[in-house]
Amino acid sequence: MDDNATTSGGTALAVLVEEAARILGRPPGLLGPGQHLQHDLGFDSVMLLQLKGRLETRFPVLREVSLPDLLLGVHTLGALAGRLERTTGLPVA
Amino acid sequence: MRPLRNRGPADSWLPVRREVESSGTSVVYAAVADWLPDDLQRPGLAAALGRDHKRLLEMNHVPNRSRFVASRLLLKSAAAAVLGATPDELELAYKPGGRPHLRGVDQLDVSLSHTEELLVVGLTRHGRIGVDAENADRRMLGLGTERQVCTPYELEAVLAVPVERRNGELVRLWTLKEAYSKAIGQGLRFRFTEFGFTPEDRQVQMLRPDGTPGAGWEWSFHSWLVDDSYMVSAAVYDPGFGGRGPAAAARPLLPVVPDPRLSAR
Numbered sequence: 001m002d003d004n005a006t007t008s009g010g011t012a013l014a015v016l017v018e019e020a021a022r023i024l025g026r027p028p029g030l031l032g033p034g035q036h037l038q039h040d041l042g043f044d045s046v047m048l049l050q051l052k053g054r055l056e057t058r059f060p061v062l063r064e065v066s067l068p069d070l071l072l073g074v075h076t077l078g079a080l081a082g083r084l085e086r087t088t089g090l091p092v093a
Numbered sequence: 094m095r096p097l098r099n100r101g102p103a104d105s106w107l108p109v110r111r112e113v114e115s116s117g118t119s120v121v122y123a124a125v126a127d128w129l130p131d132d133l134q135r136p137g138l139a140a141a142l143g144r145d146h147k148r149l150l151e152m153n154h155v156p157n158r159s160r161f162v163a164s165r166l167l168l169k170s171a172a173a174a175v176l177g178a179t180p181d182e183l184e185l186a187y188k189p190g191g192r193p194h195l196r197g198v199d200q201l202d203v204s205l206s207h208t209e210e211l212l213v214v215g216l217t218r219h220g221r222i223g224v225d226a227e228n229a230d231r232r233m234l235g236l237g238t239e240r241q242v243c244t245p246y247e248l249e250a251v252l253a254v255p256v257e258r259r260n261g262e263l264v265r266l267w268t269l270k271e272a273y274s275k276a277i278g279q280g281l282r283f284r285f286t287e288f289g290f291t292p293e294d295r296q297v298q299m300l301r302p303d304g305t306p307g308a309g310w311e312w313s314f315h316s317w318l319v320d321d322s323y324m325v326s327a328a329v330y331d332p333g334f335g336g337r338g339p340a341a342a343a344r345p346l347l348p349v350v351p352d353p354r355l356s357a358r
């Protein structure tokens with residue numbers, strides 16, 4: 001029933017940073033909550049889809065959440081972690 | 094219609110002007126390098142970008158900065174040529190959802206897309222246009238994207254495509270969907286799985302999730318492979334002469350923006 005319980009380890013921000021780093025092909029240590037997805041990291045729409053796809057494997061509950069519901073109005077990794085926390089119940093940090 | 098290649102600020106806009114005059118619509122593409130100024134600090138760039146200059150200053154991702162600047166210069170130059178104006182008379186503004194438009198100009202609708210080394214600008218006189226581009230080899234299949242992008246009918250159709258062309262087919266469908274969602278001003282807000290397109294071997298048509306025809310005759314959709322590497326798609330809404338009326342059809346192409354040199358006097 002509780003999908004979140006199936007996600008092992010880490011806070012929302014840690015999981016997000018790990019998945020974003022994987023898509024960018026960069027070490028997670030270079031990513032932080034203040035970074036702007038588009039302006040600092042160069043995320044485009046396909047990368048956002050990819051990120052949502054990766055996050056769905058970590059938080060299956062996200063399959064029920066649309067891309068705009070997850071991303072709209074969210075610009076930084078930190079803000080997205082906050083949105084993830086509210087959607088999945090995981091603590092941000 | 095085929096996208097027209099532009100080779101930089103010195104190239105002629107005549108083919109684009111002709112195409113807009115004859116068919117109402119043109120899709121133009123160019124290389125980022127052909128439109129990127131050597132120096133992003135150069136005097137004059139802030140004026141050329143207008144309000145977009147503030148956005149540029151917030152960008153740290155170097156390839157994005159380059160595409161951002163080059164796409165504005167290309168778009169304004171193309172639109173100015175079609176409108177019989179100069180680029181500095183035009184200002185790019187944005188609707189609340191992010192849809193770009195030329196402030197005060199209702200004779201010409203615009204759309205833009207940029208990816209890797211490619212810039213694409215769509216121009217139409219009659220209705221709405223959306224354009225989108227991706228590298229045709231960009232990997233999308235198997236990354237959890239197809240479930241977010243395709244209708245059930247499209248998923249089946251994609252799986253029926255020979256495996257070596259399957260990813261390319263997904264890229265084609267995605268660019269068509271983005272082109273349409275840009276034409277209607279939705280961008281990523283659109284629920285991409287709520288409408289689809291015909292398989293690759295048919296003339297492009299919009300379909301409902303079950304594969305039955307969707308959009309009306311006012312819409313036309315196109316996909317092209319340009320420079321052997323990029324998939325470029327366009328969605329064009331043209332309500333036709335009935336919607337335009339004789340007054341609109343006769344409307345001159347000149348923009349209605351005030352000339353800043355006049356107000357400076």
Ligand SMILES: CC(C)(COP(=O)(O)OP(=O)(O)OC[C@H]1O[C@@H](n2cnc3c(N)ncnc32)[C@H](O)[C@@H]1OP(=O)(O)O)[C@@H](O)C(=O)NCCC(=O)NCCS
Nearest residue numbers: 037044045071190191192193205206207275278279280281
């Ligand atoms: C429009 C969008 C789907 C295209 O993204 P993309 O495929 O990565 O990039 P493209 O180069 O093909 O297209 C980007 C252009 O589309 C245009 N655009 C943005 N929003 C648009 C909208 N709602 N309607 C029409 N066009 C739009 C812009 O001109 C943009 O170029 P710019 O960023 O240089 O101004 C996407 O950028 C978007 O929806 N952005 C809105 C912001 C957003 O939702 N962000 C999510 C959180 S980061």
